[in-house]
Amino acid sequence: MSIEILMPALSPTMEEGTLAKWHVKTGDTVESGMVIAEIETDKATMEVEAVDEGVVGKILVDEGAEGVKVNEVIAILLEEGETEVFAPAEGGGSGPAKGRVEGGASKASETAPVPSPAPKPAASAPSVGKADISPASGGEKDGGDRIKASPLARRIAADKGLDLAAIDGSGPHGRIVKRDVENAQPSEAPSKATEAPASAAPVDLDDPLKAYGIARDRYEVEKADNITKISAKRLSESFRDIPHFPLNVDCRIDALLDFRKRVNAAAEKDGAKVSVNDILIKASALALKKVPAANSSWIEGGHIARHKHADVSVAVAIEGGLITPIVKDADQKGLVEISREMKDLAARAREKKLKPE
Template sequence: MSIEITMPALSPTMEEGTLAKWHVKEGDKIESGMVLAEIETDKATMEVEAVDEGVIGKILVAEGTEGVKVNAVIAILLEEGEDKSALDKPAAAPPAPPAAPSVSSADTSPASQGGSADEKPISSPTSGGSGHKVADGGGGKAAEGDRLKASPLAKRIAADKGLDLSAIKGSGPHGRIVKRDVENAQPGAAKPATAAPSAAPVEIDHDAPLARYGIAADRYDVVKADGITKIAAKRLSESFRDIPHFPLNVDCRIDALLDFRKRINEAAGEGVKVSVNDILIKAAGLALKKVPAANASWIEDGRIALHRHADVSMAVAIEGGLITPIIFDADTKGLVQISTESKDLAARARTRKLKPEEYQGGTFSLSNLGMFGIQSFSSIINPPQGMILSVGAGEQRPVVKEGALAIATVMTVTLTCDHRVVDGATGAKWIAAFRTFVEDPMTMLM
């Protein structure tokens, strides 16, 4: 009996995904453990392995298909001894649009069409009256009068080549003439050599994505957003709109931290390089334990979750967006262990090899743009977390030390708080604790 291969749920919250790539084709013999396909979830691309053995009878979902629902059938596996006759059961077809009811001369009353005597018969969309007219399909002309349907770029190319658009058949939506139609036009589509065509005003294609902003379609390129970008756009839009947030910022002097880091790396030996970010992750974890009221999440039914562990999510830039792998129990781990874990997580994040449990479930986030020279910025909260810290570049600035002007290495950090769980006083206590650990890193060892 044939076996249905279904879209797996690769995380507890996954509802749909993108079938990024097939590693097999129809007719391939499959053994248990073989990689069948790559599935793109909201934050990672993961491999799907075969559980059963057999032969790929039919692939039902093409690679690159987006929005494939969890448990949807994506392929059929034939067991040993089965042939393709087992595939005769047709796949469910998408529902067809309802056809306009036909009205015969012998059956024209509203009641005989299944409606009440008060209902009016439905007119066909191709008939006269107020129904929409359809394109004639010939020469790219619209049914509404004789106006040619052509994109601005197609018109421009046709004018340059001296082509008669009325002699070109459009392959775009509703018979619209597009760039490829003009480029592929045969010489017979040329206009008679008369007066040079006058320059037509730029026309906005009202079917173009940015038409409502008055931007012509030939002045930009449209690229497809991947799953990560679309999910991030949706979640961050909801976060910025729905979470009442506020920022707190403070300057931290980090000369002592830089010296502390140097001594840590000298003591650790070859192969270990603790970064400033590793030390900040440790300081954030300790501050969360010192001010537990700040380590919280809002629950939509009006309750607050107080987290028992300090799990710090670190923002990592990947192609197409950001991902936030987690250093769990950051307050209890040594700096060398944090350094090793963060480098491994970041490397696997960039190749999209993280497991869902490695980037889901943090209680706090840290985003560092200091390496790009950004002095300060505010981040959008990563729900359901209650806070996110934005770290700017460390740079030499004039400061006052003991009443005298001096030079110190200063780093600006901004804490964005969800006001439902972290009010101004609580956020201020947390950022003060964090600042103490950063400016006097020896206190992290106490």
Template sequence: MAIEILMPALSPTMEEGTLAKWLVKEGDTVSSGDVIAEIETDKATMEFEAVDEGVIGRIVVAEGTEGVKVNAPIAVLLEEGEDASAADAVGATSEPDPAPTAEAPKEAQARPEALSDEAGTGTQPDTGDATKAPPAPVKDGERIFASPLARRIAAQKGLDLTAIEGSGPKGRIVKADVEAAEAAPKADAKPEAAKPAAPAAEVKTAPAGMGPETVLKMYADREFEEVKLDGMRKTIAARLTEAKQTIPHFYLRRDIRLDALLKFRAELNHQLTGKGVKLSVNDFIIKACANALQEVPEANAVWAGDRVLKLKPSDVAVAVAIEGGLFTPVIRDAEMKSLSALSKEMKDLAHRARDRKLAPHEYQGGSFAVSNLGMFGIDNFDAVINPPHGAILAVGAGVKKPVIGEDGEIAVATVMSVTLSVDHRVIDGALGAELLKAITENLENPVAMLA
């Protein structure tokens, strides 16, 4: 029986993606585990492997198609002995989808019915009874939508599909629903489920500001280039808007003297010569933040809507600029890692971030983030918290400045300005100040970080 290959959910939040590239063509034989396509999510380009073996009978979604919904059919796989006509037959009994929108590609609009009965798993067809599924039943003049496998099982067991409530997409009855009904038959009449009113807290209003048409009219007499937003840019815009609208930010600032750190770093790098490791100031900053989160454990926390989660490990995210946006790969258990191990891991994450090759678990999570613009000559700035993190440290450049020494004399020192942006729901002012003090002490006494 022909198998539909569905658009996979490659991250917990993925709702749609771009089918960037097919690595197979119609007529190619594939085995389980073969990479058959490259899928672009909002953050990365990931390889998609075949689950079953067979022959690619039909490619439903052309490469380059954007906005392909998760679980939408993208190809049809033929099993051994089937010819191409079997691929055309797939979806012949499926219900019509709503009218296609202007933005949706034609390949995604023509949606054959999935033979899989698990909405998120994709390609697990019934390989048992090959009897043709009975036609879809009708109740009160309305068609009851059910998968071919569910109709077939219901016919074999003598079950009335009009008395079964579907749990699949759009209320479709799937295999699990039929099996559940067989174990505990439902009443003859299926009452219409009452639609609960949305809680007041969930009601969304249109964002204030100018709409696209208003802005376009404003610049109609000016020459411009219109840049289409990709998935990453849309996600960044949505998350930053959410962050500034919903997170009560407050800011704590300090100047940190780097002379001891720079001297210690030079000594360590000399010892590491020939070992393929060169420590950066940013490596020390990450380590200092990780240690500080252990020293001030109450601040190692995230906002979880109706509660605060206090983390045990120090999972530190680090902002990495890439073309068109940024990633925040997470170094897990950073407090447990040596400076050299941390440095190697950060370089690897940054390299793969720029190639958009990070897996979702590598850029999701963490309780704290570091954003360093000092390398771009920025003296200081305020960073936006990346939800659900409790805080983010904005790091400026190390600049030589006149300072007053302990002896009261004026001297020259390398000073770095930092700003801690804090979520007041998670961390109060005094606690935030304690955390920033711990970060400062770690950086101004770098030898202690190795203890």
């Protein structure tokens, strides 16, 4: 049957987007997983892949069209042997495909088109199905039925180790959406072939950071309130789903350089020389002490570890990449001590004599 290709939702808040580019044209053969278009939102431009196979019967939305609503039909895909292009008519029901593209295939008439000759007797007019296009490859239900799910639902399901075939969709036409995946529970008795790895053991709140080599007397544990839990969840989703980019600013550091000159003059008798980097390490440590929320770690299960000391890691370039040795208790150390320790750490890092921490 003819398949409608719909405008996908690329984020939970997306309502419309721009069809930036078509990678196919009418008459092209489409295979599952093939990139067919590029969709642009206010956050990113993403390639979308076809879930179904067939031949492009008609493109309904022009390349470059703006304000295309989510779930709007943007193209029609014909299965093998089909020659008529059908889509829902404006007044409901089925009729010849109509859309933003005025040229191209023959114009739609108000009367139903005459079916083309078919080798099978009593051939009925093709019905119209729905097809998802997604940035991720789609799966299949048992029996070969396509799983209809939004791109975000697919990503969350993959992160949670959920089988989309076992989830009922509550979106349009039974489509699986974000809330369906979030409300789904992992199967209690998965088969051996699909059994997921055992979940991590419950966090020991008596010593939750033991695995990271952090002594228990160096932090305090407190229970997070509901607002903090929700904020943590939303920030994690944002970091995972939304593209990030760095920002650079120029700083006037005349006062810092003057301060460094005076420090080095006083430390000259000890043979020490403080760098700008050493001063930044100390400043970062003092800032962490001044803002305890920034000097904290999230513990699975809804708890927060508030660190009593400020440890600062510093990137050191070595052959083959970067390593980040840690200046511990930087808030309690002087600039000369930090300078000497940093020189020692950098030398050991380049000689590959540092132990992982």
